[in-house]
Structures are given as structure tokens and as C-alpha cells.
Amino acid sequence: MAATGALLFLFVVGHMVGNLQFFLGAEAINRYGHFLQSNVEILWPVRIGLLVTVALHVWSAISLARENKAARPEPYANWQPNSASYASRTMLMSGLIIAAFIVYHLLHYTVMVKEINMSGQDFRPLMDAEGRHDIHRMMILGFSQPLVSAFYIIAVGLLCLHLSHGVGAMFQSLGWKNHVYAPVIDKGSKLAALVLFLGYIAIPVSVLVSKCGGCCK
Numbered sequence: 001m002a003a004t005g006a007l008l009f010l011f012v013v014g015h016m017v018g019n020l021q022f023f024l025g026a027e028a029i030n031r032y033g034h035f036l037q038s039n040v041e042i043l044w045p046v047r048i049g050l051l052v053t054v055a056l057h058v059w060s061a062i063s064l065a066r067e068n069k070a071a072r073p074e075p076y077a078n079w080q081p082n083s084a085s086y087a088s089r090t091m092l093m094s095g096l097i098i099a100a101f102i103v104y105h106l107l108h109y110t111v112m113v114k115e116i117n118m119s120g121q122d123f124r125p126l127m128d129a130e131g132r133h134d135i136h137r138m139m140i141l142g143f144s145q146p147l148v149s150a151f152y153i154i155a156v157g158l159l160c161l162h163l164s165h166g167v168g169a170m171f172q173s174l175g176w177k178n179h180v181y182a183p184v185i186d187k188g189s190k191l192a193a194l195v196l197f198l199g200y201i202a203i204p205v206s207v208l209v210s211k212c213g214g215c216c217k
């Protein structure tokens with residue numbers, strides 16, 4: 001669980017940094033997307049690696065939930081959590097919702113299924129002047145749909161709630177969370193989750209705000 005979680009965390013950080021090139025303009029993000037798409041010897045091993053990592057992470061989560069249930073088949077009559085945080089108690093549920101979001105996200109921006117983007121436009125033929133896929137325009141069209149943006153913001157919020165506990169739990173599983181480091185690790189996980197949340201929602205929020213600014217003028 002910890003090893004696959006660590007790999008997924010690195011992906012989430014890398015993907016956010018890559019996405020933030022949106023703010024550098026169309027040239028930067030389209031060049032970046034073109035670089036990833038045209039290097040199949042990097043793209044496919046990373047895709048397959050990610051898929052295997054997600055599958056192992058979900059499998060570990062389900063096995064762990066089963067072990068927990070088997071250890072105490074009778075639920076507590078009156079259970080009042082006093083140390084387990086909300087994030088830690090909802091890890092399985094937030095994880096499953098994030099998995100559903102990833103399926104939508106892949107259909108939205110990677111497979112580019114027109115029927116689910118709610119803009120009525122096909123993202124596949126969007127090209128820039130250099131003949132590259134126009135990811136910048138695709139993101140603007142995609143996030144101009146308030147419902148789609150709201151879904152992304154909620155899903156990223158859940159992902160960050162999941163990480164605010166998951167990062168600390170990862171250090172604990174690896175045996176690095178002792179009483180000296182525990183407060184730093186717990187605060188660090190929450191801070192990392194907050195930075196990721198702000199970094200990810202920056203794009204849909206800025207598209208929605210500029211769209212609203214445009215129509216109110």
C-alpha cells in the first residue's frame with residue numbers, strides 16, 4: 001500500500017507541475033503535451049506502470065479492509081472515534097470516488113469522448129499553428145463547463161483529503177514515523193495536500209473566472 005501510494009503521489013505531483021504550464025500559455029503546454037505524446041517509448045511504459053500501480057494500490061486497500069473486518073466481525077455498538085481523523089476513516093470511499101473520477105478524466109482529455117465533455121465540441125481536431133494538439137484550447141473549452149469544473153474541484157478535493165492522511169500513513173508503514181518525526185510528518189502531509197489542491201484547482205477556477213469576467217463585461 002505504502003510503496004504504490006508513494007509512486008502515485010510522485011505522479012500526482014509531476015502531473016500538477018506539468019499542468020501548471022497552462023499559465024505559461026498555449027506554446028508551453030502544447031509543446032509539453034506534444035513531447036509526451038510523441039515519445040511512445042516513454043509514454044506507454046509510464047501508462048502501463050501507472051495502471052499496474054493503481055491496480056495494486058486498490059487491491060491492497062480492499063485486502064486491508066477485509067482483514068480489518070475479519071479482525072472484528074461484530075461492529076462496535078457505540079463507536080465514537082477520538083483519534084482517527086475524518087480523512088483516515090473515509091480512505092476506502094474517497095479512493096473509490098477518485099478511481100471513478102480518473103475514468104471520467106481519461107475519457108474527457110485522453111480519449112476525448114465528445115459526448116461526455118458537455119461543450120458539444122470535438123476536442124480531437126483541435127490543432128495549434130504548429131500542427132500540435134491544442135491542449136490549451138481543449139482545457140479552456142473543457143473547464144468552461146461549470147458542471148465539469150465543479151466535478152474536477154470536488155474530485156481533487158477528495159484526492160487531497162485522501163493524501164492528507166495517506167502521505168503520513170505511508171511514512172508510518174515504512175517505519176519512519178516515530179514520536180519525534182510524527183508531528184512534522186502529519187503537518188507536512190496536510191501542507192502537501194493543500195498545495196496540491198490549490199495547484200490542481202487553479203486551472204478550472206481561472207478558466208471559470210475569466211469566462212465569467214468575459215460575459216459580465
Ligand code: HEM
Pocket residue numbers: 012015019033034036037047050102105106109110135139152156159200201203204
Ligand atoms: C484540474 C486538474 C487536472 C487537469 C487540468 C488535468 C489535465 C490533463 C490533461 C490535459 C491530460 C491529457 C494529456 C494529453 O493527452 O496530452 C491528462 C491526462 C491524465 N491525467 Fe490529468 N489533469 C488533472 C487532474 C488529474 C488528477 C487529479 C489525476 C490523478 C489523480 C490525473 C491523472 C491523469 C492521467 C492518469 C492521465 C493520462 C496520461 C496519459 O495520457 O497516459 N489528472 N490530464
